[in-house]
Amino acid sequence: MGIARYWREIPQRYNLIGTKCGSCGRVYFPPKAICPVCRRKSIGKMEEYKLKGTGTVETYTIIYTPPPHFEGEEPYAIALIKMDEGCYLMGEIVDCDFEDIHIGMKVEACFRRIEEDGTRGAIQYGYKFKKAE
Amino acid sequence: MRDVAIIGSGVTKFGELWEKSLADLVAEAGISAIMDAGIDGTDIDAMYIGGMSAGRFVGQEHLGALAAEVSGLSELHIPSTRVEAACASGGLALHSGYLAVASGMYDTVIVGGAEKMTDVAGKEATNILASAADREWEAFFGATFPGLYALLARYHMHKYGTTPEQLAAVAVKNHHNGSMNPKAQYRREITIEDVLNSTMVADPLHLLDCSPITDGAASAVITSVEKAKEYTDEIIKIKASAQASDSISLAGRSRFDALPATIEAAKRAYKQAGIEPSDIDFAEVHDCFTIAEIMAIEDLGFFKKGEGGKAAEEGLTALDGEIPINTSGGLKSKGHPVGATGIAQIHELLLQLRGKADKRQIEKAEIGLAHNVGGSGGTAVIHILEAI
Numbered sequence: 126m127g128i129a130r131y132w133r134e135i136p137q138r139y140n141l142i143g144t145k146c147g148s149c150g151r152v153y154f155p156p157k158a159i160c161p162v163c164r165r166k167s168i169g170k171m172e173e174y175k176l177k178g179t180g181t182v183e184t185y186t187i188i189y190t191p192p193p194h195f196e197g198e199e200p201y202a203i204a205l206i207k208m209d210e211g212c213y214l215m216g217e218i219v220d221c222d223f224e225d226i227h228i229g230m231k232v233e234a235c236f237r238r239i240e241e242d243g244t245r246g247a248i249q250y251g252y253k254f255k256k257a258e
Numbered sequence: 259m260r261d262v263a264i265i266g267s268g269v270t271k272f273g274e275l276w277e278k279s280l281a282d283l284v285a286e287a288g289i290s291a292i293m294d295a296g297i298d299g300t301d302i303d304a305m306y307i308g309g310m311s312a313g314r315f316v317g318q319e320h321l322g323a324l325a326a327e328v329s330g331l332s333e334l335h336i337p338s339t340r341v342e343a344a345c346a347s348g349g350l351a352l353h354s355g356y357l358a359v360a361s362g363m364y365d366t367v368i369v370g371g372a373e374k375m376t377d378v379a380g381k382e383a384t385n386i387l388a389s390a391a392d393r394e395w396e397a398f399f400g401a402t403f404p405g406l407y408a409l410l411a412r413y414h415m416h417k418y419g420t421t422p423e424q425l426a427a428v429a430v431k432n433h434h435n436g437s438m439n440p441k442a443q444y445r446r447e448i449t450i451e452d453v454l455n456s457t458m459v460a461d462p463l464h465l466l467d468c469s470p471i472t473d474g475a476a477s478a479v480i481t482s483v484e485k486a487k488e489y490t491d492e493i494i495k496i497k498a499s500a501q502a503s504d505s506i507s508l509a510g511r512s513r514f515d516a517l518p519a520t521i522e523a524a525k526r527a528y529k530q531a532g533i534e535p536s537d538i539d540f541a542e543v544h545d546c547f548t549i550a551e552i553m554a555i556e557d558l559g560f561f562k563k564g565e566g567g568k569a570a571e572e573g574l575t576a577l578d579g580e581i582p583i584n585t586s587g588g589l590k591s592k593g594h595p596v597g598a599t600g601i602a603q604i605h606e607l608l609l610q611l612r613g614k615a616d617k618r619q620i621e622k623a624e625i626g627l628a629h630n631v632g633g634s635g636g637t638a639v640i641h642i643l644e645a646i
Contacts, residue, residue, distance in 0.1 A: 134394065155394070183413070184410070184413040186405050186411075186412060186460045186461055186462075187460070187461040188402055188408075188460050189459055190384070192384065192385055193382075195400045201400060203399070203405055203409070205509060213508070213512075215396050215399055215507070215508065228413075239398065251399065
């Protein structure tokens with residue numbers, strides 16, 4: 126992923142900044158310019174909102190055939206997490222045996238390296254998830 | 259809006275066609291559809307071609323002009339448009355052509371779809387396919403395309419008790435059907451054990467739960483029902499042509515046991531056709547992964563939600579079953595040249611409706627449905643055809 130493309134999403138990837146609809150109160154991640162439920166009523170009322178980072182595994186998979194930027198990382202676990210605020214996030218589950226991962230497992234976001242652009246390129250960071258304490 | 263008919267179709271062989279270029283495939287499919295329809299180039303008012311990512315697979319964009327040229331239509335300067343909705347590009351090309359004819363803007367339109375996927379290495383092809391998902395919020399974090407469907411499969415298994423054997427039954431059935439399709443990429447039978455023993459790609463999906471990477475093209479000619487009578491006595495009417503969208507990312511949705519875009523497109527299609535799911539005799543559904551066929555036959559209303567796996571296991575979707583699904587072999591065995599798939603499904607419906615499906619011909623083929631999905635359900639396109 127190009128540097129600018131990565132850089133402009135640092136607030137979301139580092140600090141889980143999403144948006145909250147000022148009309149209905151629903152929380153979205155990544156940030157939305159408009160609420161898909163309230164639509165017109167939400168324009169100008171979408172506020173920045175920092176997610177707590179805690180949630181529950183809704184479903185998960187173990188990836189054995191990785192994309193190019195994850196080569197050498199396989200096998201690894203990817204899950205769809207229902208965040209406590211109600212929105213869903215996709216991310217890797219780390220620091221956990223695959224056998225322990227299950228639907229309904231409580232997780233919390235952590236800050237990790239996602240990929241490196243070769244040995245001299247930029248290192249890209251973002252959120253992953255681990256079992257909640 | 260006026261009634262629209264399909265008067266001809268054609269497909270290339272599907273497979274790893276190293277000796278053929280994208281242009282060769284487009285020309286071959288287009289010419290065979292024109293020959294089948296019995297029309298001449300001067301009869302054609304416009305062209306729509308579906309392609310997901312020729313730009314990344316072979317470094318070629320501007321598919322509309324390319325398709326017009328290789329089909330021998332460039333001197334006629336007809337409007338030619340490329341449409342894209344990932345793996346639903348073909349279905350969307352037909353929907354676009356349908357709207358143009360139904361509106362009265364054009365009389366006769368050629369639609370097509372093509373993808374040349376094996377000029378790049380397998381890993382690169384997989385990476386290109388991941389662009390059908392959300393690059394920033396799914397692919398970046400390590401999700402692959404099979405991974406997204408694996409998430410849906412795990413959810414379905416957890417909620418409804420769907421088993422790996424039931425998923426495998428879909429692949430076994432589709433390979434059986436494909437073994438009788440001379441155009442199919444894989445014409446060999448497989449067993450449940452073959453599927454369960456194949457390499458794990460994204461748990462719970464094995465390699466043989468996944469459709470392959472394929473080169474191929476397909477084409478069809480459509481015109482108004484009135485005008486179709488000038489060309490043929492065998493009128494195949496497009497009873498419905500419907501499209502629906504959804505969030506491109508799975509995380510943007512609120513249910514994971516279905517593809518809501520399929521449910522919505524189906525609702526619209528049945529309403530337009532004035533029929534119920536039980537009126538459909540057979541269907542080609544988008545089985546890019548085995549779980550996708552199980553969700554599709556539920557979302558399309560053929561089986562209750564949660565009972566798709568059981569239906570596959572009990573043979574209800576086999577050639578001689580209650581409702582034959584993917585008589586062509588589906589994406590799984592016939593192959594999945596992403597842009598071509600939606601039109602290739604239509605070609606199979608035509609063969610069945612005309613009674614020309616040879617060894618895989620089903621007994622009652624009067625109303626058929628084609629279901630084409632883009633990405634993990636960001637787009638769904640449904641067509642219902644009837645022999646009148």
